[in-house]
Amino acid sequence: MRFFPGAAFIAAFFLCFCLSAAQAQEVTLKSRDGAVTIHGTLRGFDGEFYRVETIYGLLTVDGQRVLCDGAACPGPEARVAAFAFSGAREMGQVLMPALVEAYAAERGLTMRRRVEDAAHFTYALRDAEGATVARIRFRATTTDEGFADLLAGEADLVMAARPASPTELALARDAGLGDLADPARRRVVALDAVVPVVARDNPVTEIDEASLRAVLTGEITDWGALGGPDGAIALHGLAPGAGLLQTVARRLETPLPAQHRHADSAALADAVAADPAAFGLAYWSEAGNARALSLAGGCGMPARATRQSIKTEDYPLTAPLFLYSAARRMPPFARAFLAFLDTPDAQAVIRRAGYVDLSREAIPLAHQGQRLAYAIAAAGDEVPLSELKRLVTRVEGAARLTPTFRFEGGEAQLDAQSFANIAALARAIEAGAFQGQTLMFLGFSDGRGPAAANRGIARARAEAVRDAVMAAATLADRSHLRILVDAFGEALPNACDEFDWGRRANRRVEVWLR
Amino acid sequence: MKLTGKQKTRLIAIAVSALVAVAAGQVMQSGSDNKVVKAAPLAVAEAPVEVYSNVDEVVPLSAPADAPEEAEVQSVARAMPVLPEGPDVAPLPSTDTAALAVRMASLDDRARLPAGALDRMSPAGVPCDTEFTATAADKGTVLLTLSLPCATGEMVTISHEGLRFTVARPATGEIKLRVPALSPTARFAATLGGGARLEAEARVPEAAEYDHVALQWRAGAGMQLHAFEFGADYGKAGHVWAGAPLTAEEAAPLGGGFLMRLGDGAGPGAQVADIYSFPRALAGRAGVVRINIEAEVTPANCGKDVTATALQPGPDGRLSPAELVLSMPGCDAVGEYLVLKNVVRDLKLAGN
Structure with a gap:
């Protein structure tokens, strides 16, 4: 802990500095060409703008354009954007540093990374004149510790491998940090998934939900029960506190014991890859030299984690990676970095680092033959072939877009990844990405209950998603965009309804474009 | 026109090679391979290049810059055949005087062959021509050859796409290195101890793999x-x-x-x-x-x-x-x- 007391000290230093600076001290701001001079009392400097009380009233002056003269003028250190990331090592070790480095390169800044150890390091970014522009601290431990650091004022951004818990939300509200569940405070940086991993020479290729739960709880201890050769399963897991564990525990509603504990997903994958008897859960991005098992549904539709199936959430165990920020002022540099995360350049960095990016992809109908074949095979009294024909006519010549909307256990609550999809889709509509085309929101449901009722629920969900997207796209020019809503209920399942994760994958609103 | 250090080096290099060729009465083929960039002998490269701030006014090897060098080489010169000085002396014996005339004309009128130019040779009698080439090799690599016959004890820093490393000059003055090409158009720079910079380039399509x-x-x-x-x-x-x-x-x-x-x-x-x-x-x-x-x-x-x-x-x-x-x-x-x-x-x- 030699790291964060330092951050606290610097924060305290800044606070004192700003207070003393605000104390009735006269400053003179001169434009760089000397043409304009402003005298007044410095009320504040946020690293970017001076606020000065003058005879004309309170003025805000761009710090880039003026030179400050006077004892109260902030020193060079006040111009340095200092902020700290804390949280999941799965994000802090590779993903976020890669993004910071890319952003620094894009701004033409040189970087110096001071490494204390694998979990603690600091970037100093300098401009062409050698002046330090930003000092960014990283603490890459666990999601739990990230939220604790935010609450303690020792971090500005939490790298979270799971959504904030109700307790954390309540504590943050009490601490005056605002509502962390607000989409403005919670941003999905990249997508990942939880995959069961085995060694490459292990003959088992898939596992269903019940067997997975049984292996994790110790009810199944032999590979023979999973269709492999007889032999004990060596169960590998992560150190307690990892966000991944909590994601899985929440979805599978099971505690996760393990015989072998590892510090992170990469170490786990390395150990599993070296032992044919090993089994563990790892992040897709860090499955490394181990092999990921498909999730079987028992009805012939195994879900394999791929970039597209994670983007569409057709793979059941997706794990969005979040960045949480408190409702307090961030240095302009930090705000600009957060804006950079939405750019195509940042998406390319995310892909290169081995994660799933958020950029929209189109999946042509021709690539969905497997899904259609299964739907035809499953057609019957509930879903007659005529309904499938209506579906095929609707999507003919169209492509499915990867953003897909899914719902938490309840009926109406969108999950975190879908929340991020609303904002992204709204931005694309505002930017005119679909001008002259037809955007279709198609509702689907699971197969429980009567088909007619399911179609009604599916339509209601599709309309709700459309309304949410269009409400967010306030700047959209709707004159050249056709929007259409339709519902097909249980007609085109993504997964088997036999297990909870399959039913969840089937309750969805897909977006198609023609 | 503002010259970069490299362009200056290049200019000086061409002028010096030509002068040496003239003086020796030989016909030298000028390198047509664009991978090869010849540079001045080190002693010349160390001359204050700021003097040549304009291409039109380039006067290779101004006398003051070379003064210390001359003093050192005088003793060697005595043992060598005495050569006539400058372009205003009688034509040199040659089998191809027409070509020589063209070459002479292409030189700046004001150019003077400095005293002792012929002595710019290594102790082994090799001309002090510095040469740096890059040749595409297998597996996305490049073969670099650097010839520094006169730069005794010199360290050379090679840089390529942000990669930098320093090699010591061996007694022979010949450095051969194999390095990975970091891009299909691989540019290399060699910086000599005196600050002179040589460049070489190779096309390595395989580098993309x-x-x-x-x-x-x-x-x-x-x-x-x-x-x-x-x-x-x-x-x-x-x-x-x-x-x-x-x-x-x-x-x-x-x-x-x-x-x-x-x-x-x-x-x-x-x-x-x-x-x-x-x-x-x-x-x-x-x-x-x-x-x-x-x-x-x-x-x-x-x-x-x-x-x-x-x-x-x-x-x-x-x-x-x-x-x-x-x-x-x-x-x-x-x-x-x-x-x-x-x-x-x-x-x-x-x-x-």
Whole structure:
């Protein structure tokens, strides 16, 4: 802990500095060409703008354009954007540093990374004149510790491998940090998934939900029960506190014991890859030299984690990676970095680092033959072939877009990844990405209950998603965009309804474009 | 027109080669290969090039700049045949006087063959022409040859796309090196001790098939770059580092990568680099190559900060540098190694 007391000290230093600076001290701001001079009392400097009380009233002056003269003028250190990331090592070790480095390169800044150890390091970014522009601290431990650091004022951004818990939300509200569940405070940086991993020479290729739960709880201890050769399963897991564990525990509603504990997903994958008897859960991005098992549904539709199936959430165990920020002022540099995360350049960095990016992809109908074949095979009294024909006519010549909307256990609550999809889709509509085309929101449901009722629920969900997207796209020019809503209920399942994760994958609103 | 240092060097180089050819009564073929850039002999390169601020006014080898050099070579000159001076003397005996006239005319009128120009030869009698070439070789590499007949004891720093390393000039003055090309149009620069800069370029289309990561440090810092391919253990096949680097040819049939330790300089400011190259497009394997940085804890660096530079692909795929400052463990850990994972990102391969 030699790291964060330092951050606290610097924060305290800044606070004192700003207070003393605000104390009735006269400053003179001169434009760089000397043409304009402003005298007044410095009320504040946020690293970017001076606020000065003058005879004309309170003025805000761009710090880039003026030179400050006077004892109260902030020193060079006040111009340095200092902020700290804390949280999941799965994000802090590779993903976020890669993004910071890319952003620094894009701004033409040189970087110096001071490494204390694998979990603690600091970037100093300098401009062409050698002046330090930003000092960014990283603490890459666990999601739990990230939220604790935010609450303690020792971090500005939490790298979270799971959504904030109700307790954390309540504590943050009490601490005056605002509502962390607000989409403005919670941003999905990249997508990942939880995959069961085995060694490459292990003959088992898939596992269903019940067997997975049984292996994790110790009810199944032999590979023979999973269709492999007889032999004990060596169960590998992560150190307690990892966000991944909590994601899985929440979805599978099971505690996760393990015989072998590892510090992170990469170490786990390395150990599993070296032992044919090993089994563990790892992040897709860090499955490394181990092999990921498909999730079987028992009805012939195994879900394999791929970039597209994670983007569409057709793979059941997706794990969005979040960045949480408190409702307090961030240095302009930090705000600009957060804006950079939405750019195509940042998406390319995310892909290169081995994660799933958020950029929209189109999946042509021709690539969905497997899904259609299964739907035809499953057609019957509930879903007659005529309904499938209506579906095929609707999507003919169209492509499915990867953003897909899914719902938490309840009926109406969108999950975190879908929340991020609303904002992204709204931005694309505002930017005119679909001008002259037809955007279709198609509702689907699971197969429980009567088909007619399911179609009604599916339509209601599709309309709700459309309304949410269009409400967010306030700047959209709707004159050249056709929007259409339709519902097909249980007609085109993504997964088997036999297990909870399959039913969840089937309750969805897909977006198609023609 | 503003001249860069390189253009100046290039200009001086052409003028000097021509003068030497004229004086010796020989016909020299000027190099047509654009990979080759000839530069002035070192002594000339050290002359204050700012004098030539305008191309039109370039006067090669102004007398004041060469004064110290002349004093030194006078003794040698006495043993050599005395040559007439400058273009205003009688034509030299030649079998091709017409061509010679053209060459003479192409020289600046004001050019004067400085006294002792002929003496710009190495002790071995080789002209002090510096030559730097880059030739595409197999497996996305380049063969660099650097000829420095007269730069005794000189250190040469080679740089390429952010990679920098220093090599010592051997007694022969001939340096031959094989290095990975970091882009299909691979440009190399050699900076000599006196500041003269030579450039060479090679087209290496195969370079696009390789991923690279590199670490460079000041000689003596004791750093190492380690690659563990597809789950390889320490000391086993697939563990590629300076102690088991593999050649590009050895690595190819194994579907793995190779490491080159570049730089053998030892003086102050000398740079050493480890660069690992992996044939992403050729390997066709899924999995991960883990990359570690290791630093030996020595009595000289224990408890102190050590700096290095990591080079790894940026958003555009080109290598982007980041300076690293490593806090070395205390002196009770001397002889041990500081191992850093994830500072240089692993190579993740999705397979075909």
